[in-house]
Structure formats: structure tokens, C-alpha cells
Amino acid sequence: MYLQELxxxxxxxxxxxDLELGPGINVLLGENAQGKTNLLEAIYVLALTRSHRTANDxxxxxxxxxxxxxxxxxxxSVGSVPLELxxxxxxxxxxxxxxxxxxxxxxxxxLNVILxxxxxxxxxxxxxxxxxxxxxxxFGQMNPRYLYNLSQYRTLLKQRNRYLKDLQHKQNRDLxxxxxxxxxxxxxxxxxIAQRLRMLHKLxxxxxxxxxxxxxxxxxxxxxxxxQVPEDQLTDPDTICAALTQLYKxxxxxxxxxxxxxVGPHRDDLHFRVNGKNVQTFGSQGQQRTTALSVKLAEIxxxxxxxxxxxxxxxxxVLSELDDARQTHLLKAIQDKVQTFITTTSLSGITxxxxxxxxxxxxxxxxxxxDGSAPSGDPATKED
Amino acid sequence: xxxxxxxxxxxxxxxxxxxxxxxxATRLAFFTIDMADxxxxxxxxxxVSAKRDLHYCSICGNITESDPCAICADKTRDQSHVLVVEQxxxxxxxxKMKEYHGLYHVLHGVMSxxxxxxxxxxxxxxxxxxLQKNPDMKEVIIATNATPEGEATAMxxxxxxxxxxxxxxxxxxxxxxxxxxxxxxxxxxxxxxxxRTEM
Ligand SMILES: Nc1ncnc2c1ncn2[C@@H]1O[C@H](COP(=O)(O)OP(=O)(O)O)[C@@H](O)[C@H]1O
Ligand SMILES: [Mg+2]
Ligand SMILES: [Zn+2]
Numbered sequence: 001m002y003l004q005e006l007x008x009x010x011x012x013x014x015x016x017x018d019l020e021l022g023p024g025i026n027v028l029l030g031e032n033a034q035g036k037t038n039l040l041e042a043i044y045v046l047a048l049t050r051s052h053r054t055a056n057d058x059x060x061x062x063x064x065x066x067x068x069x070x071x072x073x074x075x076x077s078v079g080s081v082p083l084e085l086x087x088x089x090x091x092x093x094x095x096x097x098x099x100x101x102x103x104x105x106x107x108x109x110x111l112n113v114i115l116x117x118x119x120x121x122x123x124x125x126x127x128x129x130x131x132x133x134x135x136x137x138x139f140g141q142m143n144p145r146y147l148y149n150l151s152q153y154r155t156l157l158k159q160r161n162r163y164l165k166d167l168q169h170k171q172n173r174d175l176x177x178x179x180x181x182x183x184x185x186x187x188x189x190x191x192x193i194a195q196r197l198r199m200l201h202k203l204x205x206x207x208x209x210x211x212x213x214x215x216x217x218x219x220x221x222x223x224x225x226x227x228q229v230p231e232d233q234l235t236d237p238d239t240i241c242a243a244l245t246q247l248y249k250x251x252x253x254x255x256x257x258x259x260x261x262x263v264g265p266h267r268d269d270l271h272f273r274v275n276g277k278n279v280q281t282f283g284s285q286g287q288q289r290t291t292a293l294s295v296k297l298a299e300i301x302x303x304x305x306x307x308x309x310x311x312x313x314x315x316x317x318v319l320s321e322l323d324d325a326r327q328t329h330l331l332k333a334i335q336d337k338v339q340t341f342i343t344t345t346s347l348s349g350i351t352x353x354x355x356x357x358x359x360x361x362x363x364x365x366x367x368x369x370x371d372g373s374a375p376s377g378d379p380a381t382k383e384d
Numbered sequence: 385x386x387x388x389x390x391x392x393x394x395x396x397x398x399x400x401x402x403x404x405x406x407x408x409a410t411r412l413a414f415f416t417i418d419m420a421d422x423x424x425x426x427x428x429x430x431x432v433s434a435k436r437d438l439h440y441c442s443i444c445g446n447i448t449e450s451d452p453c454a455i456c457a458d459k460t461r462d463q464s465h466v467l468v469v470e471q472x473x474x475x476x477x478x479x480k481m482k483e484y485h486g487l488y489h490v491l492h493g494v495m496s497x498x499x500x501x502x503x504x505x506x507x508x509x510x511x512x513x514x515l516q517k518n519p520d521m522k523e524v525i526i527a528t529n530a531t532p533e534g535e536a537t538a539m540x541x542x543x544x545x546x547x548x549x550x551x552x553x554x555x556x557x558x559x560x561x562x563x564x565x566x567x568x569x570x571x572x573x574x575x576x577x578x579x580r581t582e583m
Contacts, residue, residue, distance in 0.1 A: 155532045162497035177495060177503050180539045184532065 001112065001309040002339035003043060004080065006072045010065035012038035013366035020370070022359030023075075024336070028343045029371075030363030036343035039368060040115070040314045043341065046070045046083055047111040047312070048141060049094060049104055057087050074111045076309055083110055105147040112141055112311035114299050116318045116330075123295060124280055124288045128269040135270065138299060139199045142306040146195050153188040157261055160185055165259040182248045189264040190241035196265065197225055197234060202305060206298035211274075214290050214329055219274050221294060226269040293326055297333050313340040320344065391417070440472075443514065445490035445507045447472040455488060462486040464522040468511065468541065470494055470529060478527070486525075489514070494533040495540065503540065511541075515550060523551045526583070542583035552583045 008017040013035050028036045037053075041060075044052050051060060061068040071084040084095040093100060094107040101107045122130045140147040160181040167173050204223040211221035225234070233243040247263045248255075255262050272279045272291050279291050303311045313334055319327055319342060334340050335356075342358075360371035387395065391413055398409035416424060440446070441453035448454065455461065455475070465486030469475060472490050491506045515521050524545055528534035542552040 152532050156536070159497050159533070159536070163502070166497055166502065174503050176543055177536075177540050180536050180543065184536055184539065 001074055001076045001312065003046075003111065003312055004073045004075050006043065006046070007070070008039075008042055009067075009069040010062040011042050011060060011068045011070055012062060014038065014042075014368075015062065015366060017368050019361070019368060021339070023339055024356075025334075025358040026339070026341045027347070027358045027360045028341060028363050028368070029345075029347065029360055030343075031345060034363045035366050035368070036363045037316055039363065040316050040341055040343060042070050043072075043312065043314060044113055044115055046072050046085060047113040048108055048137065049085060049092060052115055052117070057092055058089075060087050072111070081110060083107075105144045105151070108141050108147060109144055109307070112303050112307060112309065113314055114138075114296065114303070114311050115314040115316065116296055117316040118318060118321055120292045120296055120318075121288060124272055124283070124292045131270045132266070132268065135196055135200075139195060142199070142303055143195065146192070146199075149188050149191045149195070153185065153192055153265070156181060156185045156188060157264070157266060161260050164255055164261065167256060168259050183245065185261070185264060186241050186244040186248060187237075189244055190237045192265045193225075193227065193229065193234070193240050193244075193268070194237045196268075199302070199306075200225055200270065203295070203298050203302050206301040207294045210297050210329075210333070211290060211294035214294060214326065219287070219290075220276075221279075221291060222273045222276070224271040224273060226271050227265075228263050228267070289322075289326070293322070293330065297330065300333060300338060310338045313338050315340060315342045317343055440490075443510070444488050445472070445492060445510070446475055446488060463518065464520045465525060466511075466514070466521065466523075467525045467527055469527050470534065470537075474527065491528070491537070494528055494531070494537040496533045506537070508541070508544070512544065515545065515548060521550055523553060525553050525555065527555045538583070546583070554583050 002023045003021050004023075006017070006019045006021060008014045010016070017039075028039055030036050041051055041053065045060065050057070054060070067086060067088040069084070069086050071082065073080055073082050081097050082095075084098075086093045094104065095101065096107055096110055123134050136146075136150055140150060160178075163178060163181060167178065200223050204221075207223075208221050211219060227234070228247055229240055229243045233239050244263060251262050272295070274283055274287050274291065277283070279287050283291065300311060300313070303309070315330075319330070322330065347360075362369050362371060386392070394413040394416060395406070395409045398404055398412045399406060404412070416427075419427075437449050438447050439449075439451055441448045441451055441456055443452045443456040446453045446455065450457070462485045465484075466489050467478065467484060467486060468489045468491060469478070470491055470493060472492075475488050475490065478484055478488070489507070489511050491508065491511075493501055493506055495501055495503060495506065515524070524541070526538040526541055528538050538554050542554070545552050
């Protein structure tokens with residue numbers, strides 16, 4: 001799939017913008033603090049309805065405006081579809097093909113994106129929440145069912161945590177209602193864990209091949225899903241559900257005492273191992289970078305496998321961070337098949353010979369103009 | 385300039401209604417001033433009487449003028465089935481369908497600890513009393529919405545009631561996930577009643 005057009009209104013520092021995008025490599029060229037990342041963010045938001053760098057939707061609205069709008073047209077093998085998102089004080093509204101969608105799980109997945117940013121290293125080096133968010137965001141956009149389970153699980157988790165706290169103050173404890181919340185939480189939790197395992201298994205397969213190539217076959221990358229559910233019971237959702245139920249039974253006193261839910265996918269983690277050793281604790285800086293890059297690159301193949309379409313790639317200031325070998329790898333992986341947006345302050349940092357016919361946009365102070373053409377002109381590389 | 389006080393008060397009253405902001409309230413207030421005197425009198429009477437003459441039915445929790453409500457008082461209705469709904473307005477939707485002839489019970493909400501609603505805040509005790517007193521009771525049909533809270537409430541009720549040997553079913557098919565029963569059309573509801581599943 002690729003994004004054919006993008007329109008912005010009062011989004012971040014853009015009063016308005018209307019772009020025709022190339023199906024191949026698009027370079028966003030400009031000085032710092034001009035709006036390059038804002039433009040990538042707009043594409044990310046159009047795909048996932050939320051930003052990668054703020055939890056507060058209102059940050060996306062231009063400081064002088066009340067409402068921000070991002071819209072675009074996605075071209076897929078089955079045809080093209082217009083998407084539209086509006087952010088205002090009243091909340092956000094999402095339209096697919098001009099029709100308003102009541103649930104985000106019906107919207108997300110229309111446009112798939114993968115963002116590469118210097119912060120990606122946190123997937124390897126950061127806290128477990130970073131990896132859980134990584135799994136949830138990526139698997140969620142490939143699979144509406146995952147998104148649905150996740151939203152049910154989060155609601156139930158909030159209810160259960162509150163009820164556990166309520167029970168601390170109450171005289172007569174209605175443990176029947178707790179058992180209901182527990183069983184429902186276990187059911188959705190088991191679905192989530194089973195889906196994570198299935199997707200991780202595939203992601204590991206793709207990441208392994210890439211990692212082996214970058215490390216010139218010297219290293220083997222493996223994934224390990226860290227959970228309280230015993231390894232031999234990590235099979236189908238029913239078995240996992242039974243295991244979770246048993247764990248909740250064992251932890252009930254502790255949970256009542258602490259007033260919070262101590263078991264479930266919201267406590268799990270993902271470990272990356274290189275040659276059998278956890279790369280977070282034992283890996284060199286180089287191994288950690290290679291791992292992060294392999295995992296992200298593997299997502300391209302996983303999305304293609306899961307959805308039948310290649311995602312759109314957003315590379316925010318990453319090329320300059322990578323050495324020549326890793327840069328070559330990245331560009332080889334995307335060449336000719338994946339629409340890519342690259343931000344950079346200068347073209348000299350990029351291995352030019354690998355990028356054939358890029359569409360170049362000049363970004364300056366909230367405006368964006370296609371290279372060598374009037375603001376409304378056609379990018380030189382349009383081809384279908 | 386300030387609005388004359390009677391108008392300001394009317395605007396303020398309209399703003400207490402759900403979904404009405406200052407703009408719509410102002411529009412409604414000025415519209416009211418232009419209405420025929422009779423209409424305004426009837427309107428104000430209806431408002432007062434709705435509040436004064438309506439109560440909750442002491443048996444089922446439905447909104448009613450007389451206690452017990454018309455449905456509970458109607459002995460020709462099937463006394464062996466009770467359909468449990470979240471809100472009194474859900475009864476109207478079900479009744480329009482004309483396919484269900486049993487009794488009802490209104491919970492007045494669903495369990496949601498985040499909103500401060502636990503089991504003791506719902507109309508559950510009277511349901512249990514009803515079931516205990518009625519030896520003809522065969523089946524309790526739970527029609528709470530397909531939200532996580534609606535599901536949890538349904539499961540709670542089924543665990544509470546089943547030990548008494550009464551069959552508990554749940555409306556399943558047709559009620560779309562996360563949707564309000566209010567918006568379900570009648571045909572879908574009919575299918576939902578047909579396709580209920582035992583809990
Ligand atoms: N909501 C907003 N309204 C107006 N300007 C904004 C808003 N959010 C960020 N900006 C501005 O956008 C600029 C940063 O743009 P960014 O895309 O991050 O730069 P870069 O080109 O370096 O990637 C800053 O000048 C910042 O002040
Ligand atoms: Mg930037
Ligand atoms: Zn009644």
C-alpha cells in the first residue's frame with residue numbers, strides 16, 4: 001500500500017498543506033525545527049489515530065487553532081480509500097471513505113505504518129512498558145481482533161483494579177463479583193497472550209534472517225516471551241486461560257492486599273537474546289542496535305504476511321545514525337517495494353546511489369514544497 | 385446586555401438536559417416564548433406529572449404510574465420467564481417486538497466499579513426475592529448490553545441464580561458488540577431472543 005495524497009489543516013506548525021506523494025522514496029529535506037517530524041507524525045497519526053510522541057491529542061492542534069484535520073488517500077491492491085481524522089476539544093473523529101467510524105478498531109488497519117526513529121533502541125534497552133506498547137501498537141494495526149481484545153482487557157483491568165481497591169475498604173466482601181471480573185480478565189488476557197505468541201513467532205522468524213545477515217551469520221537472534229504463565233501451558237487460549245485462572249487464585253490474597261492486578265499480559269515482557277544471552281543486559285551497543293533494526297525491519301515482512309500489503313515506512317532522522325553497512329541493509333530492504341518517507345537535514349548523509357529517483361520535498365517553517373516545482377506541482381517520480 | 389431573568393432561568397433549565405448546550409438551550413427558550421399558551425401549559429404539566437406521578441414498580445423496577453406496573457399486573461403474561469434489562473427504556477424496545485410475553489426486571493444500570501457501581505447498587509436483591517417467591521419460574525433471560533460491564537453483570541447474575549436450579553440464558557446473537565440495545569432494530573432483537581444461549 002502507499003499514501004497517494006496527504007492534506008493537513010492546522011496540524012502542528014502547518015496552517016495547511018496538500019501533497020501528492022511518490023509511491024517510492026520521499027525525502028523531507030529541511031533545517032531543524034521546521035516541521036519534518038511533524039509531517040511524519042501526521043502520517044503516523046492518520047494510520048493509528050494517535051501520535052508516537054504525545055499522549056495528548058490536543059498537542060497536535062496548531063496553537064492558534066481549535067481543530068486539526070489530517071486526511072489522505074491510501075492506495076492498496078484492491079483499490080484506493082480516503083481517510084480522514086479530525087481533532088478538536090470534543091475529541092477525535094475518524095472517517096473511512098467519508099463514513100464516520102464508531103470504533104477505532106474499524107479504522108485502524110486501513111493504513112499501516114512502521115516508524116523508525118532514534119528512540120527505537122528503547123525497544124531493546126528500555127523498560128518493559130516500551131516493549132508491551134511495541135507489541136500492542138504493531139499487532140493491533142495488523143489485526144483488529146487483537147485491538148478489540150486489548151480494549152476489552154484494558155477496560156476490565158481498570159474495573160478489576162478499582163474493585164480490588166474498593167474491597168480493601170468494605171466490610172462485606174462480594175468475592176463473587178471479583179471472580180466474575182477475574183474470569184473475564186483471564187479470558188481476554190489469554191487471547192492476547194496467544195495472539196502475541198503467534199505474531200512473535202512469525203516476527204522472530206523474519207528478524208532472525210535479517211539479524212544473521214547483518215551480523216554476517218555470526219549471531220543468532222531469538223525471542224523469549226516472559227510471562228508468569230508456565231512455559232508448557234503457553235499453547236492455545238483455553239490452556240492459557242486455565243493457567244491464568246490458577247495464577248489469580250494463587251495471588252488473590254496478595255492482590256487484595258495490594259489493591260491491584262498482579263498477573264496478566266499487562267505485566268509480561270519480551271526478551272531478545274543474541275546467541276542465547278539477553279541482549280538488553282549482556283549485549284554490546286552494536287548488538288543492541290542490530291537487534292532493534294532487525295526487529296523493525298522484520299515488521300515489514302510480517303505486515304506483508306499478515307495483511308497482504310507492504311506498510312508505509314517512516315524514517316525519522318535514522319539514516320545518519322546508522323553506519324554504512326546498516327544503512328545499506330535498510331535501504332535494500334525497502335527498495336522498490338515499500339513507500340518510504342525519510343527526514344534529513346542534508347542529502348549528503350544518505351547513500352545516494354541506493355536511492356533511485358527520490359521525490360524530494362523542502363520543509364521550511366510549516367510549509368512543504370515539492371522539489372523543482374511550484375507548490376502545487378507534480379512530483380517528478382509519479383509512476384503507477 | 386443580560387437576558388430578562390425568566391428567559392435566563394429557562395435557558396438554564398434547558399441546559400440541564402443531556403446533550404443540550406447553551407446555544408441550543410437559548411434557541412429552545414426563545415422558541416418556547418413563541419409557542420401557544422395551551423401548548424406551554426400542557427408542556428409544563430407533563431413535566432411535573434412525569435416526575436410526580438411516575439414511580440418505579442416495586443416488583444420489577446419499571447417506570448410506572450400504578451404500582452405494580454401494567455406488565456407485572458397482567459396475569460395472562462407468561463410467569464415462568466423473566467427478562468433482565470439495564471434500563472426501563474429497554475422494556476419499550478422489547479415490547480415493540482411483540483414476540484416476548486414473559487416478565488421483566490430492570491437493573492437500573494450495570495456493575496462498574498470505576499463509576500462507583502457495585503452489585504449492591506443495582507436492583508438485584510428484589511430480583512432474587514422475586515425468583516424465590518415464584519415457584520413457576522423456569523428461565524431468566526439476561527439482556528444486558530454487550531459491553532465489558534454488561535457481560536460482567538450478566539455473568540454475575542448467572543452465578544448468583546443458577547445454584548437455585550433456574551435456567552439462565554443470555555441474549556447473544558444480533559446484539560452487536562459494544563452497542564446499545566436501544567439502537568438495535570426489532571428484527572435483530574427477535575433473532576437475539578431466538579438465539580439466546582444458556583449460561
Ligand atoms: N501544536 C503546534 N502548533 C504550532 N507549532 C508547533 C506545534 N507543535 C510543534 N510546533 C512547532 O513545530 C516545530 C518542530 O517541528 P519538527 O517537525 O519537530 O521539526 P523537525 O523539522 O526538526 O523535525 C517547532 O518549531 C515547534 O515549535
Ligand atoms: Mg525532527
Ligand atoms: Zn413491574
